[in-house]
Amino acid sequence: MAVRGVLIVQLMSLTLTIHLLAVPGELFKPFNVSYDHRALIIDGKRRMLISAGVHYPRATPEMWPDIIEKSKEGGADVIQSYVFWNGHEPTKGQYNFDGRYDLVKFIRLVGSSGLYLHLRIGPYVCAEWNFGGFPLWLRDVPGIEFRTDNAPFKEEMQRFVKKIVDLLRDKKLFCWQGGPVIMLQVENEYGNIESSYGKRGQEYIKWVANMALGLGAEVPWVMCQQKDAPSTIINSCNGYYCDGFKANSPSKPIFWTENWDGWFSSWGERLPHRPVEDLAFSVARFFQREGSFQNYYMYFGGTNFGRTAGGPFYITSYDYDSPIDEYGLIREPKWGHLKDLHTALKLCEPALVSADSPQYIKLGPKQEAHVYHMKSQTDDLKLSELETLRNCSAFLANIDERKAVAVKFNGQTYNLPPWSVSILPDCQNVVFNTAKVAAQTSIKILELSAPLSANVSLKLHPADQNELSIIANSWMTVKEPIGIWSDQNFTVKGILEHLNVTKDRSDYLWYLTRIHVSNDDIKFWKERNISPTVMIDSVRDVFRVFVNGKIAGSAIGQWVKFVQPVQFLEGYNDLLLLSQAMGLQNSGAFIEKDGAGIRGRIKLTGFKNGDIDLSESLWTYQVGLKGEFLNFYSLEENEKADWTKLSVDAIPSTFTWYKAYFSSPDGTDPVAINLGSMGKGQAWVNGHHIGRYWSAVSPKDGCAKCDYRGAYNSGKCVTNCGRPTQSWYHIPRSWLKESSNLLVLFEETGGNPLEIVVKLYSTGVICGQVSESHYPPLRKLSNDYISDGETLSNRANPEMFLHCDDGHVISSLEFASYGTPQGSCNKFSRGRCHATNSLSVVSQACLGKNSCTVEVSNSAFGGDPCHSIVKTLAVEARCSSTSSIHFSV
Ligand SMILES: *[C@@H]1O[C@H](CO)[C@@H](O)[C@H](O)[C@H]1NC(C)=O
Numbered sequence: 026m027a028v029r030g031v032l033i034v035q036l037m038s039l040t041l042t043i044h045l046l047a048v049p050g051e052l053f054k055p056f057n058v059s060y061d062h063r064a065l066i067i068d069g070k071r072r073m074l075i076s077a078g079v080h081y082p083r084a085t086p087e088m089w090p091d092i093i094e095k096s097k098e099g100g101a102d103v104i105q106s107y108v109f110w111n112g113h114e115p116t117k118g119q120y121n122f123d124g125r126y127d128l129v130k131f132i133r134l135v136g137s138s139g140l141y142l143h144l145r146i147g148p149y150v151c152a153e154w155n156f157g158g159f160p161l162w163l164r165d166v167p168g169i170e171f172r173t174d175n176a177p178f179k180e181e182m183q184r185f186v187k188k189i190v191d192l193l194r195d196k197k198l199f200c201w202q203g204g205p206v207i208m209l210q211v212e213n214e215y216g217n218i219e220s221s222y223g224k225r226g227q228e229y230i231k232w233v234a235n236m237a238l239g240l241g242a243e244v245p246w247v248m249c250q251q252k253d254a255p256s257t258i259i260n261s262c263n264g265y266y267c268d269g270f271k272a273n274s275p276s277k278p279i280f281w282t283e284n285w286d287g288w289f290s291s292w293g294e295r296l297p298h299r300p301v302e303d304l305a306f307s308v309a310r311f312f313q314r315e316g317s318f319q320n321y322y323m324y325f326g327g328t329n330f331g332r333t334a335g336g337p338f339y340i341t342s343y344d345y346d347s348p349i350d351e352y353g354l355i356r357e358p359k360w361g362h363l364k365d366l367h368t369a370l371k372l373c374e375p376a377l378v379s380a381d382s383p384q385y386i387k388l389g390p391k392q393e394a395h396v397y398h399m400k401s402q403t404d405d406l407k408l409s410e411l412e413t414l415r416n417c418s419a420f421l422a423n424i425d426e427r428k429a430v431a432v433k434f435n436g437q438t439y440n441l442p443p444w445s446v447s448i449l450p451d452c453q454n455v456v457f458n459t460a461k462v463a464a465q466t467s468i469k470i471l472e473l474s475a476p477l478s479a480n481v482s483l484k485l486h487p488a489d490q491n492e493l494s495i496i497a498n499s500w501m502t503v504k505e506p507i508g509i510w511s512d513q514n515f516t517v518k519g520i521l522e523h524l525n526v527t528k529d530r531s532d533y534l535w536y537l538t539r540i541h542v543s544n545d546d547i548k549f550w551k552e553r554n555i556s557p558t559v560m561i562d563s564v565r566d567v568f569r570v571f572v573n574g575k576i577a578g579s580a581i582g583q584w585v586k587f588v589q590p591v592q593f594l595e596g597y598n599d600l601l602l603l604s605q606a607m608g609l610q611n612s613g614a615f616i617e618k619d620g621a622g623i624r625g626r627i628k629l630t631g632f633k634n635g636d637i638d639l640s641e642s643l644w645t646y647q648v649g650l651k652g653e654f655l656n657f658y659s660l661e662e663n664e665k666a667d668w669t670k671l672s673v674d675a676i677p678s679t680f681t682w683y684k685a686y687f688s689s690p691d692g693t694d695p696v697a698i699n700l701g702s703m704g705k706g707q708a709w710v711n712g713h714h715i716g717r718y719w720s721a722v723s724p725k726d727g728c729a730k731c732d733y734r735g736a737y738n739s740g741k742c743v744t745n746c747g748r749p750t751q752s753w754y755h756i757p758r759s760w761l762k763e764s765s766n767l768l769v770l771f772e773e774t775g776g777n778p779l780e781i782v783v784k785l786y787s788t789g790v791i792c793g794q795v796s797e798s799h800y801p802p803l804r805k806l807s808n809d810y811i812s813d814g815e816t817l818s819n820r821a822n823p824e825m826f827l828h829c830d831d832g833h834v835i836s837s838l839e840f841a842s843y844g845t846p847q848g849s850c851n852k853f854s855r856g857r858c859h860a861t862n863s864l865s866v867v868s869q870a871c872l873g874k875n876s877c878t879v880e881v882s883n884s885a886f887g888g889d890p891c892h893s894i895v896k897t898l899a900v901e902a903r904c905s906s907t908s909s910i911h912f913s914v
């Protein structure tokens with residue numbers, strides 16, 4: 026038994042073993058990476074790899090270690106990230122590798138936790154990131170055309186890709202130098218747009234491949250969604266399902282660079298969720314059908330801080346319904362169910378890597394098996410004892426969306442739930458089925474934090490006696506001027522393209538012109554009872570018109586016609602336009618030509634002497650807001666603004682800055698601020714830009730119940746109907762001080778700052794539901810399973826595993842029943858069969874603990890409460906912080 030234990034530790038902890046042998050200064054003992062038709066070959070061995078997508082600038086460096094650790098604990102072998110060019114080179118030739126852009130630090134953290142890194146350099150990355158990752162100055166390079174056979178573009182692209190590869194080499198981050206980087210990516214989903222570029226697109230891709238290979242990285246490169254990738258580059262799949270995917274050459278392995286485990290959202294949209302049963306199904310199907318590298322996009326989505334959100338119109342949260350949520354907390358049952366899946370897949374790894382291809386067995390009209398036989402060893406190496414036990418692994422799939430089916434395999438009968446895969450690491454015993462979730466469900470709560478205002482004056486919010494807000498007299502306010510505010514303004518003839526003027530230094534661009542209106546015009550309008558109208562061929566993203574300082578109308582959209590009747594006075598009138606970009610285009614062909622603001626002609630109609638074309642008039646331009654450029658939000662400079670005390674009568678107010686101070690909530694739980702009472706704008710805490718906010722409400726309908734069965738799409742399982750798409754915004758802990766945290770908001774449309782609340786975010790309620798028919802836990806397998814004397818066919822009973830967030834314990838049990846409990850989380854009830862000691866057994870095991878396991882068996886509950894019925898244990902518990910966060914008014 027002891028020998029077996031040693032064997033399994035060596036097999037399962039390959040990375041750990043390598044880790045221990047590394048010389049000081051290296052993260053790993055140096056190793057080479059190559060590939061064959063089946064898999065990546067790491068240090069001479071084929072590997073089946075689970076990768077976790079984590080974008081470093083979407084979290085803070087202080088969050089990175091925990092996110093990496095939770096990825097590893099969830100079963101990831103690899104962390105995958107894009108590289109964000111516009112973050113690293115905001116001004117041409119001036120590089121930024123600090124703070125959230127400290128790429129080297131991020132990679133070292135990945136390596137020091139024993140994980141590998143797949144770096145997708147791009148440098149076009151899409152990523153729902155501003156301008157797809159391109160720096161704005163790239164548009165201004167003379168003669169440039171992006172992502173095609175264009176010399177200026179190729180020169181800039183090569184310079185940046187080389188910069189990153191050289192950085193990795195200089196810092197010894199490649200695997201052959203003892204670092205974690207095992208694979209790179211160049212370009213990104215170019216195949217989706219290649220046809221728009223014709224022959225030049227094809228030439229470009231050949232050049233991209235040669236350029237990348239020429240940089241001496243000495244690790245494999247991938248191109249995703251690139252059917253015509255050259256022979257030197259692995260083409261990989263992105264999507265919700267990639268199990269039918271084949272690489273464009275039989276000598277390349279089958280890789281899945283983006284398994285979309287959720288989706289992003291736009292202002293005014295619902296929130297997408299992907300059920301974990303379907304996600305696990307897609308992953309199991311992929312490995313079943315010869316896949317060997319699978320990355321979750323995203324494993325941690327995070328936050329589009331500042332103005333990094335792409336679009337237009339992508340929200341500040343990039344939570345993505347990931348296994349690790351926006352705040353860095355584990356999302357259940359997603360994280361736990363995938364962890365169980367990964368453990369099952371790892372048990373199959375010896376057979377999966379040994380077989381060159383699986384044996385296919387049709388089990389029914391929509392049922393099939395793929396069996397991986399371990400090759401009989403012709404060389405001197407004999408199969409180890411462990412491998413002999415598991416020299417064959419099988420996947421049984423039922424792709425029927427409706428029916429559960431019993432299939433015969435290897436002389437036994439297996440029941441397959443609809444739309445599911447069963448995993449049999451020894452071709453006999455099922456250890457996991459993708460549709461049977463044993464992991465707990467966690468419900469997150471937002472709790473009142475410590476006092477919000479350093480100027481400790483609080484009031485109860487009348488609508489909710491549990492909520493506190495910062496009281497009026499601690500809020501300060503100052504108006505943003507409407508229109509031209511600085512001598513940086515300039516006047517030219519004609520309409521300039523928005524981005525050409527702003528260079529994306531701000532979302533906002535003002536355009537001012539003067540209109541002369543005669544008495545005849547006024548009479549003309551009166552007689553006919555008509556209004557003059559501003560007509561613009563095309564505008565985006567948010568567009569407003571002001572006449573003589575007063576708002577006259579607005580439009581929201583992506584290149585929409587603007588038609589707005591206005592009222593003029595006799596004499597000179599100020600016609601002022603405000604164009605606002607809400608995240609620059611990040612996908613599609615020719616994004617450098619897309620621009621923002623106004624396209625086409627702009628005219629005034631309805632005048633006595635005919636239409637007035639303003640397209641060639643004199644216009645005065647002003648980039649940005651006064652408050653933005655004078656740093657009204659910064660700790661050092663906010664005092665320079667003429668803040669006055671906010672009076673309740675002045676609410677709501679448009680184009681207004683607000684500031685208040687608040688104390689940091691105690692403890693280590695993540696902090697969130699609710700801006701749902703505000704209209705639209707941007708927010709800063711202690712000078713850090715926490716993002717754009719907008720209380721745009723999603724449609725009321727479409728949030729029907731979700732069924733995991735059948736092909737997923739982003740519209741299938743949505744929540745949050747009829748509510749603002751985003752109300753809560755993450756304030757990273759590391760941006761907070763103990764007290765006097767400066768909160769500054771710029772508000773465009775109105776809204777009530779007095780209702781803003783800051784809260785602590787944590788898992789509040791956890792529920793488990795595990796039946797006797799669930800498979801025994803696999804989480805023990807990787808370490809002591811064999812040495813415990815168990816085999817796959819002789820395993821212990823199923824268990825319920827419950828856990829709260831770090832620093833929290835199970836503080837109360839709301840429900841516990843072993844028997845035939847009914848309902849689901851938050852609404853369990855007892856069934857006819859109930860073990861009377863259910864609550865005491867679970868209490869004893871769990872109360873006061875951060876995590877606990879309860880065996881789901883008759884013996885654990887002192888005997889069988891009802892014979893010949895399959896029993897289930899259902900538990901609902903509450904988690905509370907161990908540090909007291911109680912707050913009394
Ligand atoms: C990696 O491959 C190179 C080139 O084939 C070889 O020189 C080197 O020794 C290998 N490194 C390791 C750690 O195997």
Ligand SMILES: *[C@@H]1O[C@H](CO)[C@@H](O)[C@H](O)[C@H]1NC(C)=O
Pocket residue numbers: 400401408413414415416417
């Ligand atoms: C595979 O496993 C079976 C059952 O465990 C065993 O009988 C057989 O000898 C094994 N085959 C090889 C090649 O080790």
Ligand SMILES: *[C@@H]1O[C@H](CO)[C@@H](O)[C@H](O)[C@H]1NC(C)=O
Pocket residue numbers: 479480481498499
């Ligand atoms: C709270 O704020 C008010 C108004 O800004 C100020 O007069 C008062 O001194 C402050 N109180 C404390 C305790 O700082």
Ligand SMILES: *[C@@H]1O[C@H](CO)[C@@H](O)[C@H](O)[C@H]1NC(C)=O
Pocket residue numbers: 509510511512513514515
């Ligand atoms: C606009 O710029 C001009 C020239 O720099 C300056 O004289 C004028 O005061 C500016 N207007 C405003 C409102 O600041």
Ligand SMILES: *[C@@H]1O[C@H](CO)[C@@H](O)[C@H](O)[C@H]1NC(C)=O
Pocket residue numbers: 165521522525620
């Ligand atoms: C932006 O400015 C450049 C010159 O800097 C000019 O060539 C280009 O046409 C402008 N783009 C638009 C859309 O006006």
